[in-house]
Amino acid sequence: MRVILLGTPGGGKGTQAKLICEYFDIPHISTGDIFRGKIKEGTAEGKEISEYTGKGQLVPDRLTIALVEERLKKDDCKKGFLLDGFPRDEKQAQALDEIMNKKNEQINFVFLIDVPKEIIVDRILGRRVCPKCGESYHIKYNPPKVPGNCDVCGTALIHRADDQEEIILDRLAIYNQTTAPILEFYEKKGILHKIKGDGGIQDIFAQISEILKKA
Numbered sequence: 001m002r003v004i005l006l007g008t009p010g011g012g013k014g015t016q017a018k019l020i021c022e023y024f025d026i027p028h029i030s031t032g033d034i035f036r037g038k039i040k041e042g043t044a045e046g047k048e049i050s051e052y053t054g055k056g057q058l059v060p061d062r063l064t065i066a067l068v069e070e071r072l073k074k075d076d077c078k079k080g081f082l083l084d085g086f087p088r089d090e091k092q093a094q095a096l097d098e099i100m101n102k103k104n105e106q107i108n109f110v111f112l113i114d115v116p117k118e119i120i121v122d123r124i125l126g127r128r129v130c131p132k133c134g135e136s137y138h139i140k141y142n143p144p145k146v147p148g149n150c151d152v153c154g155t156a157l158i159h160r161a162d163d164q165e166e167i168i169l170d171r172l173a174i175y176n177q178t179t180a181p182i183l184e185f186y187e188k189k190g191i192l193h194k195i196k197g198d199g200g201i202q203d204i205f206a207q208i209s210e211i212l213k214k215a
């Protein structure tokens with residue numbers, strides 16, 4: 001199964017991506033991870049990526065699309081995959097279509113985790129992340145075992161500087177603007193599933209897995 005997971009930042013998309021990939025045994029392909037990997041390898045691509053991300057800019061489509069295509073060619077994607085963070089706009093959605101056509105494959109499911117604005121603000125304000133391993137927590141909904149410290153590596157958790165209400169609302173508005181055409185694109189193909197994202201982690205996962213199990 002080839003799945004795209006869409007959802008507003010802070011809407012619990014990362015957590016769902018992990019659950020889906022574990023349960024259905026498919027690789028989790030996130031552009032964020034690909035970029036971090038390239039930067040770590042110190043390749044020319046990695047250097048170019050860090051020039052953009054260092055300035056808070058988006059990595060250009062040309063590079064992003066090429067890296068996604070390269071990743072999708074790996075053997076572990078033969079049984080399917082879950083894309084997270086890609087496509088982020090209509091142009092990328094079309095590029096993904098071309099990649100799939102070349103491989104004689106199709107995306108089977110697109111999920112949008114639809115979460116009300118107030119809930120997203122609440123989730124992001126309470127979010128704490130581990131600066132070392134990247135694991136994320138929520139002070140109310142997903143607290144670490146030892147308050148303030150990462151369960152995985154023990155590092156002190158941080159509240160990211162841009163996790164503030166005004167910045168969150170700005171990010172949401174931009175996200176909705178760029179995502180609307182992607183939703184339309186996949187709705188026309190008949191593969192878009194809107195998931196109510198105001199429930200708990202397990203409730204959201206149950207809605208998604210029920211649809212995937214029918215496949």
Ligand SMILES: [Zn+2]
Nearest residue numbers: 130133150153
């Ligand atoms: Zn950690």
